[in-house]
Amino acid sequence: MTTMPLPQRVWEAVCPLSDLLPERGACALIGGEQVAVFRTHDGSLYAIGNRDPFSGAYILSRGIVGTRNGEPTVASPMHKQVFSLTSGVCLDDPGTVIPTFPIRVTMGMVEVSVK
Amino acid sequence: MTRVLIVGNGPSAHRLAETLTTRGFTGSVTILGEEPRGAYDRVALTTHLTEGRDLMYPEIPGVTTFVDTKVVSIEPAAKTVNGTIPYDVLVLATGSAPFVPPVPGRDLDGCHVYRTIDDLDAIRASAKTATAGVVVGGGLLGLEAADALRGLGLQTHIVEMSPWLMPRQVDEGGGAVLKRHVEALGLTVHTGSGVTRIEGDDRVTGLLTPDKGVIDAQVVVFSAGIRPRDELARGAGLQVGERGGIVVDDGMRTSDPSILAIGECALHNGQIYGLVAPCMTMAEVAADRIMGGSAAFTGADLSTKLKLLGVEVAQFGAMAGALDVTYLDPVAGVYKKLFVSDDASTLLGGICVGDAAPYATLRSFVGSELPAAPSDLLFSPVAVELPGDAPVCSCNNVTKNDVTAAIKEHNLTDVAGVKACTRAGTTCGSCVPLLKKILTESGVDTGTGLCEHFTHSRAELFTIVQVRGITTFTQLIDEHGTGRGCDICKPVVASILASLHNGHVLEGEQAALQDTNDHFLANLQKNGTYSIVPRIPGGEITPEKLIVIGEVARDFGLYTKITGGQRIDLFGARVEELPRIWQRLVDAGFESGHAYGKALRTVKSCVGSTWCRYGVQDSVTLAIDLELRYRGLRSPHKLKSAVSGCARECAEARSKDFGIIATEKGWNLYVGGNGGFTPRHADLLVQDVDTPTLIRTIDRFLMFYIRTADRLQRTSAWLENLEGGLDRLREIVMDDALGICADLDAQMAAHVATYADEWRATLDDPVKLRRFVSFVNAPGTPDPSITFTTERDQIKPEILQVTSR
Numbered sequence: 012m013t014t015m016p017l018p019q020r021v022w023e024a025v026c027p028l029s030d031l032l033p034e035r036g037a038c039a040l041i042g043g044e045q046v047a048v049f050r051t052h053d054g055s056l057y058a059i060g061n062r063d064p065f066s067g068a069y070i071l072s073r074g075i076v077g078t079r080n081g082e083p084t085v086a087s088p089m090h091k092q093v094f095s096l097t098s099g100v101c102l103d104d105p106g107t108v109i110p111t112f113p114i115r116v117t118m119g120m121v122e123v124s125v126k
Numbered sequence: 127m128t129r130v131l132i133v134g135n136g137p138s139a140h141r142l143a144e145t146l147t148t149r150g151f152t153g154s155v156t157i158l159g160e161e162p163r164g165a166y167d168r169v170a171l172t173t174h175l176t177e178g179r180d181l182m183y184p185e186i187p188g189v190t191t192f193v194d195t196k197v198v199s200i201e202p203a204a205k206t207v208n209g210t211i212p213y214d215v216l217v218l219a220t221g222s223a224p225f226v227p228p229v230p231g232r233d234l235d236g237c238h239v240y241r242t243i244d245d246l247d248a249i250r251a252s253a254k255t256a257t258a259g260v261v262v263g264g265g266l267l268g269l270e271a272a273d274a275l276r277g278l279g280l281q282t283h284i285v286e287m288s289p290w291l292m293p294r295q296v297d298e299g300g301g302a303v304l305k306r307h308v309e310a311l312g313l314t315v316h317t318g319s320g321v322t323r324i325e326g327d328d329r330v331t332g333l334l335t336p337d338k339g340v341i342d343a344q345v346v347v348f349s350a351g352i353r354p355r356d357e358l359a360r361g362a363g364l365q366v367g368e369r370g371g372i373v374v375d376d377g378m379r380t381s382d383p384s385i386l387a388i389g390e391c392a393l394h395n396g397q398i399y400g401l402v403a404p405c406m407t408m409a410e411v412a413a414d415r416i417m418g419g420s421a422a423f424t425g426a427d428l429s430t431k432l433k434l435l436g437v438e439v440a441q442f443g444a445m446a447g448a449l450d451v452t453y454l455d456p457v458a459g460v461y462k463k464l465f466v467s468d469d470a471s472t473l474l475g476g477i478c479v480g481d482a483a484p485y486a487t488l489r490s491f492v493g494s495e496l497p498a499a500p501s502d503l504l505f506s507p508v509a510v511e512l513p514g515d516a517p518v519c520s521c522n523n524v525t526k527n528d529v530t531a532a533i534k535e536h537n538l539t540d541v542a543g544v545k546a547c548t549r550a551g552t553t554c555g556s557c558v559p560l561l562k563k564i565l566t567e568s569g570v571d572t573g574t575g576l577c578e579h580f581t582h583s584r585a586e587l588f589t590i591v592q593v594r595g596i597t598t599f600t601q602l603i604d605e606h607g608t609g610r611g612c613d614i615c616k617p618v619v620a621s622i623l624a625s626l627h628n629g630h631v632l633e634g635e636q637a638a639l640q641d642t643n644d645h646f647l648a649n650l651q652k653n654g655t656y657s658i659v660p661r662i663p664g665g666e667i668t669p670e671k672l673i674v675i676g677e678v679a680r681d682f683g684l685y686t687k688i689t690g691g692q693r694i695d696l697f698g699a700r701v702e703e704l705p706r707i708w709q710r711l712v713d714a715g716f717e718s719g720h721a722y723g724k725a726l727r728t729v730k731s732c733v734g735s736t737w738c739r740y741g742v743q744d745s746v747t748l749a750i751d752l753e754l755r756y757r758g759l760r761s762p763h764k765l766k767s768a769v770s771g772c773a774r775e776c777a778e779a780r781s782k783d784f785g786i787i788a789t790e791k792g793w794n795l796y797v798g799g800n801g802g803f804t805p806r807h808a809d810l811l812v813q814d815v816d817t818p819t820l821i822r823t824i825d826r827f828l829m830f831y832i833r834t835a836d837r838l839q840r841t842s843a844w845l846e847n848l849e850g851g852l853d854r855l856r857e858i859v860m861d862d863a864l865g866i867c868a869d870l871d872a873q874m875a876a877h878v879a880t881y882a883d884e885w886r887a888t889l890d891d892p893v894k895l896r897r898f899v900s901f902v903n904a905p906g907t908p909d910p911s912i913t914f915t916t917e918r919d920q921i922k923p924e925i926l927q928v929t930s931r
Contacts, residue, residue, distance in 0.1 A: 069909060074642065075639075
């Protein structure tokens with residue numbers, strides 16, 4: 012059996028946690044990638060791709076955050092398709108999935124890893 | 127590329143084209159229709175006549191339609207029609223023609239058939255100079271035509287050859303009950319009677335029956351059955367039935383494999399189908415075959431349920447059986463009959479007149495074991511669960527299993543969702559109660575609840591927020607809801623809080639409730655940019671302000687367009703540009719136009735008595751006063767208004783939520799108008815009132831609407847659903863029938879007193895301004911995904927790639 016070292020994650024600072032309004036998204040530009048970051052009511056953080064696959068526009072960070080059957084969601088502000096913040100799956104069209112990214116808080120700063 | 131050519135533009139043709147398009151057909155689809163208009167809903171013809179309803183189907187993108195185009199020949203060998211128009215697949219959807227019995231006088235002025243919008247318009251024209259009318263034919267369509275004549279104010283007669291009305295749907299007992307209903311409405315029924323002659327010189331004066339009776343009438347409508355329109359097919363040498371109809375196989379193919387026939391012109395297994403449901407199925411089978419599928423039409427359920435002249439009539443399954451069970455209530459006018467097998471275990475069919483409630487359930491049990499004693503089944507509602515393979519929507523061939531699967535798969539929570547996913551309930555609508563029932567059986571609450579988070583309607587939430595003095599979404603959902611909300615309930619609560627408290631929509635927690643438009647105080651456009659509409663009250667603007675708008679648009683490279691509400695829309699701004707643009711506009715004296723909000727948009731005006739030679743009142747001043755009074759008022763949906771200075775109505779006030787038209791004596795107030803998808807003329811609420819009375823009435827109308835309307839319900843739909851309608855509304859806002867006017871007045875006074883411009887307040891608040899960035903980690907960087915090209919010297923968004931499946 013061979014072992015491989017875990018690939019090192021690269022974390023990118025996005026903004027102070029206090030800048031993220033509960034249940035409102037913000038968009039970060041990380042190495043050319045647009046990432047929508049969200050803070051839910053219970054304080055959890057989520058990062059997904061900012062691009063809405065149904066319209067092609069980079070707008071998901073501006074959607075309304077909520078829940079569907081307890082699962083945290085964001086609704087595209089363009090035509091209201093709802094995406095899971097945990098899996099990136101479109102709950103209105105499960106064949107469509109958008110990327111999700113790891114997110115954490117280090118010393119009060121929100122950090123996202125895109126690779 | 128396959129070229130599909132459809133001859134005929136009725137409901138079947140429309141469904142075929144629509145099915146091809148939605149299924150991603152890659153060839154071309156062309157429709158040739160002989161009527162001077164596009165496809166429309168023939169099933170609802172009567173409503174066009176009596177209510178003036180618009181029946182047109184929406185246009186299908188990608189389909190080419192030629193109206194007013196009559197096809198006179200088919201050349202099967204050359205694969206062309208009219209000698210020039212080529213096809214790869216030809217679909218005949220030529221429908222049927224009304225049968226007019228060959229009686230003398232049938233061509234007289236005043237004689238009509240009942241099939242197209244033109245027929246109806248002609249009947250309406252004849253009715254203007256008539257007092258009485260006769261319908262020849264007492265079947266389904268005949269009764270509908272009779273209802274139309276009655277709706278036009280004519281003394282109406284029905285002449286039917288059979289001994290009773292609707293002989294194809296009901297038996298003699300049912301016919302007798304039906305006749306009593308119809309006669310109670312003031313119509314005269316002549317059953318067992320034919321027509322000998324239509325009397326008159328040029329114009330009809332009456333109708334002579336075989337017993338030498340004369341019915342005085344100036345309008346005659348023939349509704350004595352239909353004949354398939356197969357003349358084109360005959361001319362092309364296609365096989366037709368002995369009694370007419372183009373012979374087709376299960377795949378809708380005629381005797382020429384490149385030619386299909388669907389709808390009322392097609393003869394399948396010796397049968398012509400005149401009901402909408404089988405015709406729709408044929409269209410879908412044809413679409414599938416054109417796309418290489420193997421769908422088959424294997425006959426259709428001819429069950430019918432309809433409401434004619436206010437009487438429910440239903441028939442399902444067989445119209446005879448070894449045994450039958452009859453329920454008759456001659457006082458209430460109810461007749462129900464079930465036909466069962468000789469051992470009384472299997473349901474064979476049934477007839478309902480006067481109360482068709484058992485129909486939806488019982489139809490599903492035809493051919494299977496009775497779920498309860500026949501006598502119990504005749505009373506409703508029947509509390510039995512439907513079998514899974516029961517047809518729920520026969521118009522679109524949807525079973526209960528299809529519906530339950532769709533509910534599970536797509537997490538459907540309402541009838542609208544079921545309609546969108548399965549098409550059930552989208553044609554005749556008679557199965558909608560069943561869809562609700564299946565939703566309930568599947569564990570979905572179909573109450574008036576807004577969404578999964580609230581079981582309350584918008585109006586109920588409004589009352590809760592008002593009475594309990596709730597000021598935040600968190601408090602409301604913790605105490606009265608579940609979860610953390612969604613894109614449906616959050617904007618509703620945001621709107622209610624704004625209507626009741628009039629604070630800044632981006633203050634504190636409220637900011638997280640707003641749709642993106644309200645959140646950025648601008649309108650999201652398709653490429654992720656926003657548009658800006660400064661308020662121009664009444665459409666009046668100084669040259670200086672016009673210049674400022676021009677300079678701002680030029681300096682920020684925005685696309686400009688004049689709106690329908692007499693304002694100017696500036697397109698193509700990125701979020702980080704919005705504050706800088708608005709700083710310039712606010713400095714020049716502009717304020718938010720609330721084009722982004724469910725709020726008052728504009729009060730449009732004509733130039734009025736100040737300049738116009740015809741104006742009788744100063745419409746511009748009133749429009750400006752009203753716009754400034756109601757600006758910023760958050761409501762269940764957008765609100766539009768207009769003021770016209772005279773009866774010529776140049777401001778189009780009657781298409782608005784509230785419209786005012788000047789009179790010699792004061793103002794007329796019209797409410798509940800709408801343009802948009804379902805246009806509606808506003809209704810006259812009060813007449814010739816002075817300005818203070820006018821404003822007080824509008825105040826109350828608006829506040830009452832805001833309190834009681836459903837989510838996204840415009841005033842037009844609200845007024846149509848308001849119990850008691852316009853009269854009730856007048857009692858409430860003019861006579862204070864509910865004792866709430868003082869409250870409504872106070873609420874509006876509070877709104878007017880506390881209004882503040884949202885954009886000025888935002889520019890004054892550094893915390894709110896910080897949200898206006900494309901990237902939180904690179905505030906100065908513009909969004910690189912937003913690019914433009916140029917068209918007619920202005921910017922235009924580049925088309926974005928869509929990647930959903």
